[in-house]
Amino acid sequence: MLDFPLFPESASTFAPKVDALYFFTLALTAFFTLLIFAAVLFMFVKYRRTEENQVGDPIHGSTLLEIIWSVIPFLIVMLLFFWGAQVFWVGVSIPEDAREYLVTGKQWMWKIQHPEGHREINTLHVPIGEKIKLTMTSEDVIHSFFIPAFRVKQDVLPGRYTQLWFEATKTGEYHLFCTEYCGAEHSQMIGTVTVMEKDEYQDWLAGGIVGSSPVASGEELFQQYACNTCHENSGDTLRGPSLKGIAGNAVTLADGASVNRDENYLRESIVRPSSKMVAGYQNLMPTYQGQITEEGLSHLVAYIKSLGSEADANENSGHGSSDHGESHDDEAADAESTESTEASAE
Amino acid sequence: MSSQALGESKLHHHFETYEQQKETSFLGMWLFLAQEVMFFGGAFAAYVNYRTLYPEAFVAGSQQLDTTIGFLNTLVLLCSSFTMVYAVWAAQNSKGPKKIALGLYGTIFFGGIFLIVKYFEYGAKFAHHLVPGYNFIPPVQDIPHAESTEIFFALYFGMTGLHALHMIVGMGIMAVMLFGLHTGKSWAIWDRKNHNFVEGFGLYWHFVDIVWIFLFPFLYLLGAHPPSF
Amino acid sequence: MSDNHHDDEHHEHSLKPHIFNLLALFGLTTLTWFSAAYLKFGEPWDNLIALGIAITKASLVILIFMHVKEATRLVKVCAFGGFFWIFLFFAYLVGDVLTRPGTTTYEGWQPDVRKAVEAPIHHGHGGGHEGGHGHGEGHGAGHGEDHGHGGGH
């Protein structure tokens, strides 16, 4: 019964960085608290009032002391600021080469999809020693995705994508919590994260029911909504911009601004196509808000991102690949504008 | 409005001098106005946030508003500020209750015109399906963030509504002041020595004017087009 | 506040500055209306002109109509402090919005006025934002299997 943890499991490459900062600040807190308690108690006893009419020494202060105890705390908190910012920077710098999982939060469950297509609800299986990136969105209110053992947390908002990343270092089962209050069963919006050896993970993948991968589902949707009529195979001129190789690159918009085509841009361009029009195209596309589920949107975005290179596109899309050759001119133009505006987008 | 914050005809028990009483009541009034600045400021912050996010939608929204009406209404409100100044001047210089009342009637008159115009402007929004959450249809479709024009109109109704509410409260207070003047109430004898109430209320009315001075360009002008005569 | 310290002196106030002030305000209002309608210097400038004129007008009202010009320093601080404070808030807010990932960068940005000027088109098309309202009922819907995931089935 009295065997209870005082310190959480540390199971990611990020965790030791946070823990080091934690132990340092903890030591600092303990030092100053004990210092003040001890000093106060000592003086409390030493300078106790012994006579009824006794008064204290009229000491008014010392500028030197004031400077000392302003500057020292200032230096300490600056150290904490820079150290903390550096750790934070590691946390928010999402590695490009990570395996990408899609996460959708809703009241009150986490829906997770592996890059290979496996779906899980409230569980997450990941291989050890590999960088994992989660692209997350919510169907309703704000949630927050938290794995204490990895020391990672990120709010999950409706209407936009947020990301977090980790690299597990220890196999085992860990808690997964929602930490942004989200309604009645907030405390039930929990799950487990299972970290497995790589080969075990492969076995697990093989044993599971394979749905279609996000990219494949995305492509299916792409066909179903006939996106290709405008974005791929419309003969002479494309009515919409080609989608190949665009993800992650900057583009010049009709109004002259430049925007980085990240996940949020792609999502917005599906949901509200008119929001950020690429230069040189008419506003013809209808809005798909409310017509495609959040997961479907994630799939479409994943599919568009998979069109990163010609090779990828061919491998992933059986049907549409024959038309890909058509749009070289536009791509070149795209690439050019990309280069010219990349600097301003940064 | 803290009417009790403004000077009255007697020296209150907790003050030592008239001057102290007067300075205190004005300081209180100014602090209250600073508070009002932050209150409207919060709404302006929402405006600034969304204009940064959806500039085209806000331009499209502005263009649904008639700048000529806005312009004329601004002039009307400035006139009401002037008549308010006149009332304060009349009180400060012991010009007698008639002139004070004249200033107040003028202020109510111009304020009333402003509100009546506002009423017709609101009515037009209902007719043109521009009331957010009720019958909204984006006025222009083929611009980026066309749907967000709805937020523009939400802010338009929210902010002009709050402004109008402040005017209505002000006009209510003026009605009480006029009642006092006409019935010769002791608290409504305003002259050179005692005009704190009139002057303090004047500050409030001018503040309401200032709010409109910012609302006019924010809502009507930024991205406006030439008016059609 | 104009006569804090001279209450008892018979020092007649003049209406003149107020009349001039009213005329100046009329002039500035006309100017801002005219410049917004006919002068187009491009996005940041038009807005800055409109805001600059608004700030000038507000300052005139504060300084002259509200007698702050002759008031004590404390009153001056109160009169302008609130504006300064809310301005700080705006600065932070815009700073956050502009540096968030996914926000358009504003170099050389021009609003597409051309399109917005066209006569209002009333598409009977509200579907775009209606989608969200339905979620309100989702409150009680608990752990049902996620219906229609992927949307492509």
Add this chain to the structure above:
Amino acid sequence: MSQTTHGTTAEHEFPKEHYLNAAHGWKSWLLTTDHKRICILYLISVSVFFAIGGMYAGMIRLELVTPEGDLFQPDTYNRVFTMHAVMMIFFFLIPSIPATLGNFFIPLMIGAKDVAFPKLNLASWYMYLMGSSLALFALFKGGVDTGWTFYTPFSTTYSNSYVSTVAVGIFINGFSSIFTGVNFMATIHRMRAPGMTWFRLPLFIWAHYATSLIMVLGTPVLAITILLVGMERLFKFGFFDPALGGDPVLFQHLFWFYSHPAVYIMILPSMGVMSEIIATFTRKPIFGYHFVAFSSMGIAIIGFLVWGHHLFLSSQSVYASLVFSFLTMLVAVPSAVKVFNWGATLYRGSIAYTTPMFYALGFLGLFTIGGLTGVMLGTLGLDIHMHDTYFVVAHFHYIMVGGALFGYLGGLHFYWPKMFGRSARGFFPHLSALLIFVGFNLTFFPQFILGYLGMPRRYHVYPEEFQVLNVMSTAGATVLAIGYALPVFYMIWSLKRGEIAGPNPWGASGLEWQTQSPPILHNFESMPVVTEDPYTYHPPAQEGAGQPAAAHSAS
């Protein structure tokens, strides 16, 4: 100030005329404009809300004894913790010290007959009453389940509880706060007695001036935010719900622009009380008076610019997070300066062992822990892990209970004899202070550990391994509850039976101790004239007036 007798043994008679018997009947209370009577009205009403909030706290701790969540339905639990926070923050902590002790003692300390706008003062109490009644009404109808932060779009679209009612209640209550702030600032600027220069003001006044600044500049932003939420709920104006085109992060900016400084509304007055208590019971000037005074202003001003540290993980811009983290770090410096100066004041003092002094010592330790854990949370890298866990809960309870409530209770014990003319001292007050200190630490220290282990806030069901620490916390809460209950008995008892205090039972300096206890209706028989710096104590060796005051020049 004239020579004071520091002895506390002199026999006193209870004054015949004082503010409590200056008028009779319920009208004389409900229509009073006397700041001292309004203090009493506030004292009664905030105590009621403290009791209600405390009851809810008890329900939370009771539920969390077991990990299963078997006492309440999830929905009920959510309403319980929301009502706990709403009652405690908006209807207890924010008005607690300013509206009671501030109301009573600001005029007394600066030598004024009343606050600048007595009727506004009464209006503020009625605003408080209206706002809190609406919240109570919502509570009886079933409460509200959004958490006190009202995060959108949950509060605007998804919650089925009485959000609008409570929002209107908080909106109205906001005006009570604004009125109080305007009143105090005008009072401190314009109502000081002759000779009471800015640097002769007690530090209590400086702290309240800084507090009032926040009340005047911050509260209206909360009011407009609440109004926008109300409009979104009622008219479907899409201000904050992404489904309607809004930006939920904007809500968080607007909300925390008030609600972070609101924490300083709670703690600054408490710091003011601490300065008074420590100076009185060491009988010595506060070390570094100017630095303590300016640090209050520094905390108020910088504290306004750090709200974004609640948004590190909300998808706020990373650059904004860096700026906010930096400013959060800066705010730690004036807080540290205060703690060091209070500590240094004890040096070579004449320390009396009294209940208020025990509270002050508890405050010093707990505020240090609360402040430093706040710095930990402001550290970007750590906040990723700690945000929205019990670590945050423990941190802000160390500030709000260990800081603000200790100040309130300490101040109440300190000023009780002045307010009612009779002392409440001896064994029970000491015991109560001890129980509160021990109970508080037992309740909230385990929560730091729980937080780092990863237990999220607002959880009604939690993993089993967290149970032991939660049981400890609940056990502590029981001790805490006993500690809170004791004063109700001995303080009410003291009103009739307590030892008659006399004007200056503690041998303190300051104008408020010059007049009789309880004071007369207009505070002073004649206008006091101030000739000395605050906290000047004359050595008692030579009898009689005319002794040169102790060295004045600081530093």
